[in-house]
Each structure stands twice: as structure tokens, then as C-alpha cells.
Amino acid sequence: MTATKAYAAQSASSGLSPFTLDRRDLRPDDVAIEIDYCGVCHTDIHFAENDWGFSVYPVVPGHEIIGRVTAVGDKVSQYKAGDRVGVGCMVDSCRHCSACESGLEQYCFEGMTGTYNGEDRRDGSITYGGYSDKVVVSERFVLRIPDKLDPAAAAPLLCAGITTYSPLRHYGVKAGDKVGVLGMGGLGHMGVKFAKALGAEVTIFTRSEAKVAEARQQGADHVIISSDEKQMEAATEQFDFLLDTIPVQHDLNPYLNCLRFDGKHIVVGQIDTIEPPVHTGSLIMKRRVLAGSIIGGIPETQEVLDFCAEHDISCDVEMINMQDINTAYERMKKGDVKYRFVIDMQSLKAEA
Structure with missing residues (x-):
């Protein structure tokens, strides 16, 4: 010992x-x-x-x-x-x-x-x-x-790295996809970097106007203020993939409406019950996927380290x-x- x-x-x-x-x-x-x-x-x-x-x-x-x-x-x-x-x-x-x-x-x-x-x-x-x-x-x-x-x-x-990398890789995010990242903390800023490195067009969703410049500095192509109803309405059915890094209870319904048909909303930040409830019509009528993901296995964790070295990501x-x-x-x-x-x-x- x-x-x-x-x-x-x-x-x-x-x-x-x-x-x-x-x-x-x-x-x-x-x-x-x-x-x-x-x-x-x-x-x-x-x-x-x-x-x-x-x-x-x-x-x-x-x-x-x-x-x-x-x-x-x-x-x-x-x-x-x-x-x-x-x-x-x-x-x-x-x-x-x-x-x-x-x-x-x-x-x-x-x-x-x-x-x-x-x-x-x-x-x-x-x-x-x-x-x-x-x-x-x-x-x-x-x-x-x-x-x-x-x-x-x-x-x-x-x-934080493998938690955001794993779902992007598992669901096949690729060049040309439109990816939204919900939240911009330790997980969110890594999600932006990985999605960009995979060739996606990346939008950060944030409640704070003060974070717009910061979001662009992190590499986001666009920023949507999620508390602005007009901006959220304009985002309807625009995204292929949403990476949800928000760590507290939040309403998923407005975000689900931002997905195209076959779009995927992956929760990696919130470990809690969903409140308010998700209206399943938004899933059924557009064949959308609501899923979760946790870290990655050892081979994929080694992969993300090597990926970061290759793409100068930290x-x-x-x-x-x-x-x-x-x-x-x-x-x-x-x-x-x-x-x-x-x-x-x-x-x-x-x-x-």
C-alpha cells in the first residue's frame, strides 16, 4: 500500500x-x-x-x-x-x-x-x-x-470532451450538417469545436445576449437567443442535430421543433426528469429522435484524444x-x- x-x-x-x-x-x-x-x-x-x-x-x-x-x-x-x-x-x-x-x-x-x-x-x-x-x-x-x-x-x-464527441460520432454528424449546441459551458464549447472539426455548420443556442460575441469566438457560425420567440420561430425545422448540454431542467419542446424530419436531439447534460413533458406529436409527426448519451468507451476515448491532437482542439x-x-x-x-x-x-x- x-x-x-x-x-x-x-x-x-x-x-x-x-x-x-x-x-x-x-x-x-x-x-x-x-x-x-x-x-x-x-x-x-x-x-x-x-x-x-x-x-x-x-x-x-x-x-x-x-x-x-x-x-x-x-x-x-x-x-x-x-x-x-x-x-x-x-x-x-x-x-x-x-x-x-x-x-x-x-x-x-x-x-x-x-x-x-x-x-x-x-x-x-x-x-x-x-x-x-x-x-x-x-x-x-x-x-x-x-x-x-x-x-x-x-x-x-x-x-467533457468524450461526452460531446461520442454522440456526434455515433449519430454520424458530417460535413454540411446543421448542428445546434444548447448551452455554452464546459460541455457546450467542446461540442462546438468537435462539430466544426467534423465539417458541420454550427449554431449555439443561449438565453443570454451577452454570450453572442463569446459564442462566435468559440467558432459558432450562428447564435440563437433561445428566449427570443421570433428567433426560435425562424429556426423551425432547420437543424439535423441538437446536442443538448444544458445541465438543469428545461423545456425541450421548442428545441424539438427546430429539428428537420429525422432530426436527432441528444441529451448529455441533464440527469433529471423532463419538465414540462415532451409532446410526442413533435416526435411522431417528423420521425424525430430524442435520445441520451454518456461518455464513451475506452477505444472511443482514445480516439477523441487522437482526434484533438490531429485537429488542434483543446x-x-x-x-x-x-x-x-x-x-x-x-x-x-x-x-x-x-x-x-x-x-x-x-x-x-x-x-x-
């Missing part, structure tokens, strides 16, 4: 504070990683504050991990000490169901093992995430970080020290970040 510095929430109201945990000794297929950077996802807040009702304390969040390999188990073949690697939202799955065998471990029939707040399939221990200076992960769930990528800006690609990040995480959480709740916080883990390693 290896003593490891970390930050953890001890209860739903405690905030995060210094914590020491033990990382396991290497199993034959394990990779030991010294963490350099860890992105901060809104899911981290949900788990730290038990918003979904199943957090197991203490919670050490963090599933956007970038670091260097320090040691490998004797059956590891893909990595060696010194390699720059990443770990995303999961660290294991059953590995034998049809989803896992298809490289879709996020849809494992037995449930994927989360990077934190999951249950280790071999010893039953609770997993601890990347708000720490070290982590040990099975080789199968480790990603190679292309040299061309800035490692700090690459961290959010392991969650996440817009603001660097913080580990000691500022509680302030960062409060700012995230207010939407005060452009567009993703990333923790410099040197700050944790230097902590007395």
Missing part, C-alpha cells in the same frame, strides 16, 4: 479538505500514475454534496486525470515508466458482456466501476479519484496522451491550486468559469 495525499469530502456539507488514503499495491495488470493535473467536473460537486443520494464518504472526486507512469505490473504491455497517460470516468467493468466486448464499457451490463465512489470488483473497496497525487489503474482503462496535446488542457477531454481551462477547490465549486455553481477548472497537482504535492 502507498500513502497518498488527497482532498476529500467527509459529508454532504463538509466541503473538501486534506485527506490521506492508501493506494493498492500493483496487481499484474496495473499501472501506477503520478498525477500532474485533474479536471473539475460538475459531477464532482454532485458526489461531494450527495445530490444524487448515493455518495459513500469519504469522497475523493476527480475523473479527468493526466499524469506520468511511475511503475507497471508484470503483465502490462502497453505502458512503461515515464509515459504520459490519462484516466477518465471509469476504471473497470465486467469486461465480458457484449457492451464491454464492443469497447462500450460505459454501458457494461453489470455497471461500469467509476473512477471514484465506485466499488472495486476484486476487493470491494471504494474507489478514490484524481484529487490526489497518485492513482493505480488497470492497464485496460488507461489512455495514452498524444505528445501534441497540452496536458493540462487535455484533462477535461476525458469527460478545452479552454482555468488553472487552480488544490487548496482552492471549495471556492472553485462555488464559482461553478454560479457559472463563473470559462470553461473548465483544472487542478495543478503540484500544489497538493507541495502542501506541508
Whole structure:
């Protein structure tokens, strides 16, 4: 066992504070990683504050991990000490169901093992995430970080990046398609970048006039103010695909009417009941699809990293020290970040 510095929430109201945990000794297929950077996802807040009702304390969040390999188990073949690697939202799955065998471990029939707040399939221990200076992960769930990528800006690609890339690829977004991105936070701004790189004509939907210039800076071809009835009416049946990154309850009906026949509205941001209800006539009469998507499997996560290196895509990040995480959480709740916080883990390693 290896003593490891970390930050953890001890209860739903405690905030995060210094914590020491033990990382396991290497199993034959394990990779030991010294963490350099860890992105901060809104899911981290949900788990730290038990918003979904199943957090197991203490919670050490963090599933956007970038670091260097320090040691490998004797059956590891893909990595060696010194390699720059990443770990995303999961660290294991059953590995034998049809989803896992298809490289879709996020849809494992037995449930994927989360990077934190999951249950280790071999010893039953609770997993601890990347708000720490070290982590040990099975080789199968480790990603190679292309040299061309800035490692700090690459961290959010392991969650925000793959969450938006996967549905665009799965539903076949291509050159000439008209894609609308709903919301312009950590997920939305990545959705714009990916859709543009795939050759689509991209429109951002936002409620704020103040974000028009910002949206264009992110690469959007057009901006629609979703609270403007005339603009929404003009958008009727104009889009092939809507990527919905809005994280809170919102009315889907006006957006569905913006889709052409066979259009697809993919929800990746809201994990909640749909209120108000969707009028199914808008689906039936135009053969529209309303669907959801969560992250991507390990092969596709490696694909998005390589895609970003090829197309010079990175996440817009603001660097913080580990000691500022509680302030960062409060700012995230207010939407005060452009567009993703990333923790410099040197700050944790230097902590007395």
C-alpha cells in the first residue's frame, strides 16, 4: 500500500479538505500514475454534496486525470515508466458482456466501476479519484496522451470532451450538417469545436445576449437567443442535430421543433426528469429522435484524444491550486468559469 495525499469530502456539507488514503499495491495488470493535473467536473460537486443520494464518504472526486507512469505490473504491455497517460470516468467493468466486448464499457451490463465512489470488483473497496497525487489503474482503462496535446488542457477531454464527441460520432454528424449546441459551458464549447472539426455548420443556442460575441469566438457560425420567440420561430425545422448540454431542467419542446424530419436531439447534460413533458406529436409527426448519451468507451476515448491532437482542439481551462477547490465549486455553481477548472497537482504535492 502507498500513502497518498488527497482532498476529500467527509459529508454532504463538509466541503473538501486534506485527506490521506492508501493506494493498492500493483496487481499484474496495473499501472501506477503520478498525477500532474485533474479536471473539475460538475459531477464532482454532485458526489461531494450527495445530490444524487448515493455518495459513500469519504469522497475523493476527480475523473479527468493526466499524469506520468511511475511503475507497471508484470503483465502490462502497453505502458512503461515515464509515459504520459490519462484516466477518465471509469476504471473497470465486467469486461465480458457484449457492451464491454464492443469497447462500450460505459454501458457494461453489470455497471461500469467509476473512477471514484465506485466499488472495486476484486476487493470491494471504494474507489478514490484524481484529487490526489497518485492513482493505480488497470492497464485496460488507461489512455495514452498524444505528445501534441497540452496536458493540462487535455484533462477535461476525458469527460467533457468524450461526452460531446461520442454522440456526434455515433449519430454520424458530417460535413454540411446543421448542428445546434444548447448551452455554452464546459460541455457546450467542446461540442462546438468537435462539430466544426467534423465539417458541420454550427449554431449555439443561449438565453443570454451577452454570450453572442463569446459564442462566435468559440467558432459558432450562428447564435440563437433561445428566449427570443421570433428567433426560435425562424429556426423551425432547420437543424439535423441538437446536442443538448444544458445541465438543469428545461423545456425541450421548442428545441424539438427546430429539428428537420429525422432530426436527432441528444441529451448529455441533464440527469433529471423532463419538465414540462415532451409532446410526442413533435416526435411522431417528423420521425424525430430524442435520445441520451454518456461518455464513451475506452477505444472511443482514445480516439477523441487522437482526434484533438490531429485537429488542434483543446478545452479552454482555468488553472487552480488544490487548496482552492471549495471556492472553485462555488464559482461553478454560479457559472463563473470559462470553461473548465483544472487542478495543478503540484500544489497538493507541495502542501506541508
